[in-house]
Every structure is written in structure tokens, then in C-alpha cells.
Amino acid sequence: MQTHNLGYPRIGSQRELKKAAEQYWAGKISLTQLNQAGSAIRLHNWSLQKKAGIDLVPCNDFSYYDHVLDTSLMTGAIPARYHDLMQDKQLPHPDLLFAMARGYQKDGYDITAMEMTKWFDTNYHYIVPEFTANQQFSLFNTKVLNEFVEAKQNGIPAKPVLLGPVSYLLLGKEKEPGFHRLELIKKLLPVYIEVLTKLEQAGAYYIQLDEPCLSLNLTDAERKVFTKTYEEIKNKLPDLKIILASYFECYGENLFTVLKLPVQVLHLDLVRCSGQLDDILATDFVHSRTILSLGVVDGRNIWKNNFETSLAYIKKAADKIGKARIWIAPSCSLLHVPCDLDLETDEKVLTPEIKQWLAFAKQKIDEVVTLKQLANDENSEVANTKLKENITASQNRKTSSLIHNAAVKARVKAITDADAARQNAFSIRKEKQHSALNLPLFPTTTIGSFPQTAEVRTWRAKWKKGELTQVQYDELIAKETEKAIRWQEAIDIDVLVHGEFERNDMVEYFGEQLKGFVFSKNGWVQSYGSRCVKPPIIFGDVSRPESITIRWTAYAQSLTKKSVKGMLTGPVTILQWSFVRNDQPRSETCTQIALAIRDEVADLEKAGINVIQIDEPAIREGLPLRKENWQAYLNWAVKAFRISASGVKDETQIHTHMCYSEFNDIIQNIADMDADVITIECSRSQMELLDAFAAFKYPNEIGPGVYDIHSPRVPSQKEMTQLMEKAKAVIPMEQLWVNPDCGLKTRGWNETKAALLEMVNAAKALRQQVTVNA
Known part of the structure; x- marks a missing residue:
């Protein structure tokens, strides 16, 4: 039984990536300095996971903007409107990446950005690939190879992560009529095989291919594309070990197709769909050699894992197929949760009672490792102590008087x-x-x-620190508001x-003034590019004590x-x-x-x-x-x-x-x-x-x-x-x-x-x- 992780937050525990990217866009730091910031984040993430005891650490989960856009750059799927810019300006790859994500309006160019949409049912946004009927693919960027080599040189037991070829096509859009984007798989697959070959030659033993579209309702034709694609990969690279990862839902009617794919490890999101474990264990899968990766730690939410529930899933699987065929992991990439609960040191913001119920990315990594120790009956004193603490926290949460409000529950029942x-x-x-x-x-x-200018944000920061009185802060907000009104009137x-101007985030501002919410000081997650948000934590029944706006x-x-x-x-x-x-x-x-x-x-x-x-x-x-x-x-x-x-x-x-x-x-x-x-x-x-x-x-x-x-x-x-x-x-x-x-x-x-x-x-x-x- 071993552990792995599907992905780690790329923004840095202090939002280092956001700050570096925005400074680079503003011309305040060089490309070399931007790359140094990215390298520092990667090394920190890898080292943290290795030190915690993760057996296979993901690489290529880092991105300067978006991993789907990285895949477009890797495969050379660059829209035609950028071609002149590429030839004339010879942009380094990060600059081309940013131009595709943000548009490019300087040096006589005026190029629109690529479309952006939500990553499944999350608040993360990805840049939508654009495809034409005569779309050509070629290996344009070797970021995934470079980062694997970088990890290996730093002694990291690295596992390259790539968005799978079929999901990559399905997540894109046809930019002209008359064809379906999945028809492009024959042109795209050779590029993936070239990349996988280079990774194998560089020493990659396991490679994770994310195919989240396997959680969607697919047609028979779409399922056949998955089958042919993975059979071709197996044919070309018979010794390569593929980890097939889908998440956010069950495999559903795609399960029988998935179970026949020639992959070595199959990942299950047991947080979003616990029932699929029984479905799989009831099939002939139990007689195969395929490893099951059990995603038992929630990669989408910040609540502490219930060890007793997770251990029950692990035991059920181990009893059927043996511990040697079990891996333990988060349900999905930890991209969607904050970096480190240890940074929450202000008990006035996040009280100890509520904090004991939470786990951020770093703590979830520890949970995965602890579950392995407990499932392997290692009799570790540390692991057993963590189990007792986990059970106590779970019981405390069920009985806490902070959570339940009878008046709120009654009002909901009275709705007509x-x-x-x-x-x-x-x-x-x-x-x-x-x-x-x-x-x-x-x-x-x-x-x-x-616009929330640096000046406006400074006012809020000073007010929260007590460096501005309420009266002084209100006067500044009033003046800024009046300026905005007068300007809007002026342009009609x-x-x-x-x-x-008085608000921080459109959700956080309301949550701060509603009962049942609590906040972190450093609980940032990436929404898109350099845009980070600090989601509220809804821990109890919600009500509005007084007017907000x-x-x-x-x-x-x-x-x-x-x-x-x-x-x-x-x-x-x-x-x-x-x-x-x-x-x-x-x-x-x-x-x-x-x-x-x-x-x-x-x-x-x-x-x-x-x-x-x-x-x-x-x-x-x-x-x-x-x-x-x-x-x-x-x-x-x-x-x-x-x-x-x-x-x-x-x-x-x-x-x-x-x-x-x-x-x-x-x-x-x-x-x-x-x-x-x-x-x-x-x-x-x-x-x-x-x-x-x-x-x-x-x-x-x-x-x-x-x-x-x-x-x-x-x-x-x-x-x-x-x-x-x-x-x-x-x-x-x-x-x-x-x-x-x-x-x-x-x-x-x-x-x-x-x-x-x-x-x-x-x-x-x-x-x-x-x-x-x-």
C-alpha cells in the first residue's frame, strides 16, 4: 500500500505566484525573476510532500496561469491570430502563454484573449482550447519534461501529471463548423506519445493522465475514442505505467469502458461517489492486476477527514484485492483548497474550536500518510494519537452549540x-x-x-489594523464613492x-456579516491566472443579524x-x-x-x-x-x-x-x-x-x-x-x-x-x- 497526490496548490502559501506574475506583467521584475519564483514554489511543494511521506509526488501540476492552457502550448494548439505575434516578437513561452490568456494590446498588435470557462463544477477557470478542422499539433513546449527533470535532480520521487488527450479535446471548442473536435485525436495522439516517450526515457516510471471527462455522460462514440486512445498508448509504450485519474463524480455508465482500459492504476473519487467502490469490487476487476487509487481525502473542501470512514473504505478494498493493489490519495488535485492551516495563528479570526475541524492542503497530505500507516497496522504511536484526535474532533463537531440555530431551521420549514x-x-x-x-x-x-486600487486596499488594511479610525476610513470611502458617481454621470x-470600494470579495464581504460563517487569513485559492480568492467557511446555520449594504x-x-x-x-x-x-x-x-x-x-x-x-x-x-x-x-x-x-x-x-x-x-x-x-x-x-x-x-x-x-x-x-x-x-x-x-x-x-x-x-x-x- 502506498500514497500519492494528484496535485498541489500552485500559488504558494503566501500567494508568491500571484505577486510575481503581476509584477512581471507590470514590468517590475524580469522573466528570470519570474522563473525563479516559480522554481521556488515547485521545490517547496515537492519537498513538503516528500518529507510528509508521499510515495509519488506530482510534478507539472504547477502552471504560471492554467494547466489546460499549458497543454495547448505543449501540443502547439495556438490560435492563428497569435502566429504573426509569435514570428515577429519571438515571445518566450511564458509571454505567449500570458498573451493567449489575457490578450495582447501593444507594439501595434490588438489580439483578443482566448475564451475562459469554469473547470467542471469548481470555481477554477480554464482557458478553452480552440480547434479548427485542419488543426495541426506538434510538440511546441517541453515544460512537463523540464519539470520532471528538475524534480528528479532535487531527489523528488516525481510522477508527471498531464491532462489526458481525450479530455483535452472534449474541453475545447470547434471554431468553425463541419467537424467534431474528437476527430482530431489521430493528429493529437502522436504528440502525446512523443511526450510520454521522452518522459519514459528521462526515467518516469508512473505517469498520471487526468481524464476528468470520464465523469460526464458520454456517448458510445466518445467511449470508443477513449478505448482506442489508451490501446494505442499501450501499444506504443508497453512498459509505461499509466495512472488514470478522473474525479468530481462517478464513472457511471463509463465504468465498464474504464475497467477495460490498459492502465496500471485507476483512481476513484470516493468523496464525491463512494458507491463506485462497491460497483468495481463486484466485477471481474478483482481478478486483474490493476491497482486501485482510493481518493478518500476531500480535495475540494477543508473539513478534516473522518479517519474511521476512510479506513472502512480502505479495508473493504483490501479485503477483496489485497493491500498490495491499494494506493491512498486525495479525491482530486489539492488545487482547490488553501495551502496550510498552520498559517492561521489568529484565534480571533479562526477560533481553536472551529480550527480543530479543518484541514488545508498540507494537512490533507498528512492525512493521506496517516491513513496509510493506520491501514498498514504499523502501530505508530503518532498515527494512533492522530486517530484519537480525529475521532474527538469529529464528535465535537456533531455536538457543538456553535453550529445549530433553532430559529433559522424553523424559518426554513415555514417557507411557502x-x-x-x-x-x-x-x-x-x-x-x-x-x-x-x-x-x-x-x-x-x-x-x-x-477598480480596487492599491490605495483603496491600503485604506482597508490600515483600518483593520487600527491605523485608521472608523470615521477616517468612512470619509475616504465616501469620497471615492462620490468620485465614482460623478464620473458615471459625466460619461452618461x-x-x-x-x-x-468598501468590499473585499463579493462573497467574503457578505459572509463576514452573516452568522454561521468564519474566515481564514491565509486561506487563498486560485480562481484563474493571478486571481486568488479566500472562500468563507460555512460551519453553521446562516442568518443575517443586521443590514449589510x-x-x-x-x-x-x-x-x-x-x-x-x-x-x-x-x-x-x-x-x-x-x-x-x-x-x-x-x-x-x-x-x-x-x-x-x-x-x-x-x-x-x-x-x-x-x-x-x-x-x-x-x-x-x-x-x-x-x-x-x-x-x-x-x-x-x-x-x-x-x-x-x-x-x-x-x-x-x-x-x-x-x-x-x-x-x-x-x-x-x-x-x-x-x-x-x-x-x-x-x-x-x-x-x-x-x-x-x-x-x-x-x-x-x-x-x-x-x-x-x-x-x-x-x-x-x-x-x-x-x-x-x-x-x-x-x-x-x-x-x-x-x-x-x-x-x-x-x-x-x-x-x-x-x-x-x-x-x-x-x-x-x-x-x-x-x-x-x-
Whole structure:
């Protein structure tokens, strides 16, 4: 029995990668210094895992931006729009990687970024591969080989990790009609075999191929591609030992295909799907030689492992196939959890009672090793002590008075259907809202946040340290808010926002003011590129002691005659972007949050706010991976949104926002949310996402994002106008709003001002065109 890990957080325990990348983009450090920062993170991660006792340590789980984008670079799948830049500028690979992820707007070039979307049902984003019918692949980048050699030279028992070839294709998009991307496997596979050959020649004994798409509902044709692909790899490399890893769900109907693949190790996510162990042990698999990797430590959440439960799974498998065929691992890569609980030393932030229930990446590595020691009956005094501590912590959590609130549970039970319905249908509300708001055709707005400059962040830091009094801090926020309002008025945006200068993160800010939440100081995880978030920890029943957003929203509204949007984060997104308690159904926790947001919506309306946005970018992200589980989730998720939004009068306009999602398969459910206005990301996809709304004849109003805020480039008025013309061709213009595709918190003021001015001018040009054509 041995241990391995599928992947480790790449950002560094102090977010070293984020800081180095952003300094490099700003021209403050050299490429050599960036590479030194990356090397230091890798060596720290490898050494930590080796020292803890992990038998096979992953390498190539590090990335400067995204591992899917790394795979595109490795295989030479670089979109044509970057080819001139590659030839003329001779960009080093990190620069090309960043250009593909962020766009490139300098030296006379203006190249859009590649599309970005969510990695399955996580809050991690990946850069979507782009494929054409005549797509060519070649080994363009040898990062995986270089990092394996680097690990080996440092004495690390390294195991290279690669995104598998079939999942890589399935996660991409065809950029022209007439072919299916899986048809490209014949061209792609030789590159993978070349890479695997080089790794084997360099001394790699085991290689992990991640095929997470095996957790999805696949067709027979797709399963055949998996079979042929892995038979070809076995044929070309008969001595190479492949670890096949899928996660986040069961193999489902793909299981019989998977069990026949010629791989040496098969990984199971027993956190998300414990039942598949019994399914496998009931087959002829027990007579094979394939090793089972049991993913018993949760790689997605921060709760301490229940050793008794995990040991029961391990014993069940060992009794059937023997300990020699058992490996122990986390359920998935630890990319999705913070680095180290030991860094949480402030007991005022994270109390000892709650801290005893938690485990971050470093602690999860220790859990894997301890489980091996206990399962092997090594009679280690340390391991036995950890088992006793683990049992005690689990019992304490079940009985803690911190967790349960009878009043909250009673309120959830008292919910009726009326609580989840507006007073009248949208067709009636629309007329009342148009009369009350008096907005022009193609009304303009932003998604909510404005740039959080270093100066603004410094104010917050000083206030938290006591270096600024509450009065001083409030005066600074008030001035910044007024500046934002005056500037929006000056460029003639129609529905204003207050800028959210008082807020840190869109989920963290609300969680800090709700009961049942707790926070870490260093619990950062990567969302995309250099963007890191610090998810709240929902440990108990949720309620809202007092209003959260009224003060600054009402203040902003007092400064202008135009409508200022109240900005709230929706219940599903707060749930999805938090580390959620695992001792009750997620639906129950989400409903508790919905009631808290409902109270905030009601208070905003009472304060005179007549436009309220309840952001739900995570609705699609939270969709279960397997379709047979969709409806149950959508029922409670949509109901939670409606509970949060339905306690207002018809004249109050409810907006929601969603980003980087495919909507075709849940468009009816989005309509069922019954928001008066929905804003979505459309710029990177060149308005492709609108097709679902058009085909469905979506009845409510919609704002398709006209520029990509995740890229520093400033689009022109012409570009935005052309995108809106595409929108106008499929959606009635009376339903259309004009807005960016997401919040502007991470952008700089210069690019923000330039882009929004172009956006407003685009809207005015569209109105003028309608007037001329009338």
C-alpha cells in the first residue's frame, strides 16, 4: 500500500505566484525573476510532500496561469491570430502563454484573449482550447519534461501529471463548423506519445493522465475514442505505467469502458461517489492486476477527514484485492483548497474550536500518510494519537452549540410557494418598471465593482489594523464613492453603481456579516491566472443579524437623481464559492442564505433603491456533472434565487449576473429564475452564448457583455457596436442592455475609463441608428 497526490496548490502559501506574475506583467521584475519564483514554489511543494511521506509526488501540476492552457502550448494548439505575434516578437513561452490568456494590446498588435470557462463544477477557470478542422499539433513546449527533470535532480520521487488527450479535446471548442473536435485525436495522439516517450526515457516510471471527462455522460462514440486512445498508448509504450485519474463524480455508465482500459492504476473519487467502490469490487476487476487509487481525502473542501470512514473504505478494498493493489490519495488535485492551516495563528479570526475541524492542503497530505500507516497496522504511536484526535474532533463537531440555530431551521420549514414568486408576471412588471425608471433604448450599466486600487486596499488594511479610525476610513470611502458617481454621470451611464470600494470579495464581504460563517487569513485559492480568492467557511446555520449594504448604497443614491443599483451576491453563488458544511444537505444551507439575502433586498427597497442586482454567476457552475442529477439541483437552486428576489413590489427591477457559462441546456431554468434583467458574458465567445437565449425566445431583458474585463486591452466603440449588432440580430432590441461582461474590480482606472467611454458611445450610436432608420 502506498500514497500519492494528484496535485498541489500552485500559488504558494503566501500567494508568491500571484505577486510575481503581476509584477512581471507590470514590468517590475524580469522573466528570470519570474522563473525563479516559480522554481521556488515547485521545490517547496515537492519537498513538503516528500518529507510528509508521499510515495509519488506530482510534478507539472504547477502552471504560471492554467494547466489546460499549458497543454495547448505543449501540443502547439495556438490560435492563428497569435502566429504573426509569435514570428515577429519571438515571445518566450511564458509571454505567449500570458498573451493567449489575457490578450495582447501593444507594439501595434490588438489580439483578443482566448475564451475562459469554469473547470467542471469548481470555481477554477480554464482557458478553452480552440480547434479548427485542419488543426495541426506538434510538440511546441517541453515544460512537463523540464519539470520532471528538475524534480528528479532535487531527489523528488516525481510522477508527471498531464491532462489526458481525450479530455483535452472534449474541453475545447470547434471554431468553425463541419467537424467534431474528437476527430482530431489521430493528429493529437502522436504528440502525446512523443511526450510520454521522452518522459519514459528521462526515467518516469508512473505517469498520471487526468481524464476528468470520464465523469460526464458520454456517448458510445466518445467511449470508443477513449478505448482506442489508451490501446494505442499501450501499444506504443508497453512498459509505461499509466495512472488514470478522473474525479468530481462517478464513472457511471463509463465504468465498464474504464475497467477495460490498459492502465496500471485507476483512481476513484470516493468523496464525491463512494458507491463506485462497491460497483468495481463486484466485477471481474478483482481478478486483474490493476491497482486501485482510493481518493478518500476531500480535495475540494477543508473539513478534516473522518479517519474511521476512510479506513472502512480502505479495508473493504483490501479485503477483496489485497493491500498490495491499494494506493491512498486525495479525491482530486489539492488545487482547490488553501495551502496550510498552520498559517492561521489568529484565534480571533479562526477560533481553536472551529480550527480543530479543518484541514488545508498540507494537512490533507498528512492525512493521506496517516491513513496509510493506520491501514498498514504499523502501530505508530503518532498515527494512533492522530486517530484519537480525529475521532474527538469529529464528535465535537456533531455536538457543538456553535453550529445549530433553532430559529433559522424553523424559518426554513415555514417557507411557502408564495415566498418564491413575484406579485405579477414579467409582462406586467416590465411596464411598471419602464414607467418608473424611464430608461432609454439600449440602457447602459456596469456589473457592479470599480477598480480596487492599491490605495483603496491600503485604506482597508490600515483600518483593520487600527491605523485608521472608523470615521477616517468612512470619509475616504465616501469620497471615492462620490468620485465614482460623478464620473458615471459625466460619461452618461444610465444605471449607476456605487463601486463597492468598501468590499473585499463579493462573497467574503457578505459572509463576514452573516452568522454561521468564519474566515481564514491565509486561506487563498486560485480562481484563474493571478486571481486568488479566500472562500468563507460555512460551519453553521446562516442568518443575517443586521443590514449589510444599505449604508453605502443609500449614500450613493443620495448623490444622484439617476438610479443606483443595489449590489448583492446571490445565495447559490455564496454557497458555491464557499467551503460548505458537509453535515447537512447543500440545499438546506442554500435556503438559509436565500432568506438572509431576501431580508437585505427588502431593506434596500425600503431605502429607496429601485434597481437591485443579485449576482448568480455560479448557478451553472453548481450543476451536477451527471445529467441524471440536474433536476434535483436546479429545483432547489432556482427556488433559492426566487426566495431571495421575490419580496419586492413590481416596480423594483431585479437584475442578476452570470459569467463564463454555457446556458443552452438550462435556459428554461434561467427563465424560471424570473429576473427582470440578466447580464451575461458574451465578449470572448463573440456573442455565441446568446444563441441559447434567442432559440428559446427568452422573454425578459438581457445585457450581453460587450467587452472582456479579464483582459487589459481596451476595445473600440466599433468593436462593441458590432457585437451589439450581432445581439440585435437575434434578440429584440427592446430587451437589450449594454454592459461589460463582469465586474471591474481587478482592472485599472485608465483602461476602465477608456473602455466604458467607448461602451457608452457604442450605445448612443445604436440609438442614433435606430432613430435614423425609424
